Amino acid sequence: MLKHQSLILSAHKAINDCLNNVPFVNVLRSETSPTDSGPDYILHIDTPLGRKAIYAEISANGQPRFARILIDKVRLLSDDSKTYWIFVAPFISEKTGKMLRSSGIGFVDLAGNCFISFSGLHIQKEGKKNPYLSRRQFNSLFKVKASRVLRVLLSDPSLHWKIAPLAKEAHVSVGHAYNVKEELLNREWAVVDNRGMKLSEPEILLHEWCNNYQLEDYRRASFYSLLEASRLEKHLEESCSALGVRYALSGFAGAARLAPFVRYHRVHCYVENNVNDLVKSLDLKLVTSGENVILINPPDDGVFYDTRRVDGVWMVSPIQVYLDLKVSSDRGEEAADFIYKEVIEPQWKRTKLQVTARE
CATH class of the missing domain: 3.40.1350.10 (Trna Endonuclease; Chain: A, domain 1)
Known part of the structure; x- marks a missing residue:
């Protein structure tokens, strides 16, 4: 500056x-x-x-x-x-x-x-671009550590957060949580009162996160399995349990559990560790095209925040499903918009009404 x-x-x-x-x-x-x-x-x-x-x-x-x-x-x-x-x-x-x-x-x-x-x-x-904004500044709010805080806030935008509890929930330092708060306040995407900070523009925040969401740092590999999706997912759950591997379905596999009529043939799954052992257990074949299984090893475990168990398997949060669909092909953006309108937005409205009723 x-x-x-x-x-x-x-x-x-x-x-x-x-x-x-x-x-x-x-x-x-x-x-x-x-x-x-x-x-x-x-x-x-x-x-x-x-x-x-x-x-x-x-x-x-x-x-x-x-x-x-x-x-x-x-x-x-x-x-x-x-x-x-x-x-x-x-x-x-x-x-x-x-x-x-x-x-x-x-x-x-x-x-x-x-x-x-x-x-x-x-x-x-009007229309001139910002010549003073570095790429680092532009993405700072959506970097890995900062995104941990965003996941907490977006899981329920109606909640007020003090900095220390927010940092503890997001597993970041108090200083990092404070910096995220200041950036949100600067953009007027959040407000603060004696109860703490809460989001005021969750839709805009989520939209901007999508625009800056990148998977380049995520280690991912494509595989082919002879099993159809439901059998593969059941086998995946059993193998991960036996190997002590934390996993969570995302993409269309996650969306199908939020909106059951979503159809899919490719299984996207976040895997925290022991990927090689899991590949052997599932008898997966590494391929460069025609894959029906994509295993993703994230650089940070923030993607596992607010996971839930549905139909006997673990899946990521609706926010994470939305982000992953937005950057995927095969009509992913259309499915993401559907998840937002039918799942995320109604959930935000319900929690807001509940908070208002308590107040």
Whole structure:
């Protein structure tokens, strides 16, 4: 992220660049705010309809949470037709921009996006991507350790969590749980009160996780079995029990247990250890095509959170089934959407009603 002084200079330049592109607008002068409670600086401009003072609030973070601070601040101030507030940050997301526009506040970012609109002037440039966001930052909320926390939160979005119990439940450090909480709050996907934090936008969180869900680090192998799916799964359960191997079905095999009319011929299964012994026990043949068994050895045991036993075998949580279907072929995305609408969303609504009734 840009250093503070560098950010102020860059913000000043970005605003001037935005205004200088309009031939009938003259920037008269700029000055710092005379009070600590005021904006970071003020630009005085001349338009065909008269003079206007643009109050610029500069932030190193353009996430909705920080824009909300300015929105609340402006609401407390008396209405002044001669002033116009703008929010300036390295990058303004679509959600943040929408919030600001609906509150009558403009914005300018260092990527080239801007929105300044009042009587006599309308400037709008959007669609520029964030040049300051590294791949590491973009994926940080969906990395392996962080995803442990997401699984806990998404299993029941109606629950409030204090940091220590959340960290214990997710098997991560308190510091890691805190970082996830802060990122969720910054994006306004969660809220916090005296009871703790809870998700406010579980649907958006799950959607963004899907967009960033990757299986490259998962060791997986494809096999062929002469047994049909139901017999193979029964044999799988017996072999894993005998070998002491933790396993859980996912993909279409998991979906079929959540929505019984889902048809499948390929068994996807997470296996924690002893994969070679399990392959021998099941008499599986390693193949490069035509597989009907896929064994996946995950880099982290978070995939086993909230597993359940259905029809005599273990399966992953509905959230994990949804994620795996979303990135699979063979109409996986269609099946994932069905699982969300028929299983996950109704479950969230039921638990929310139960919590509301208790309150």
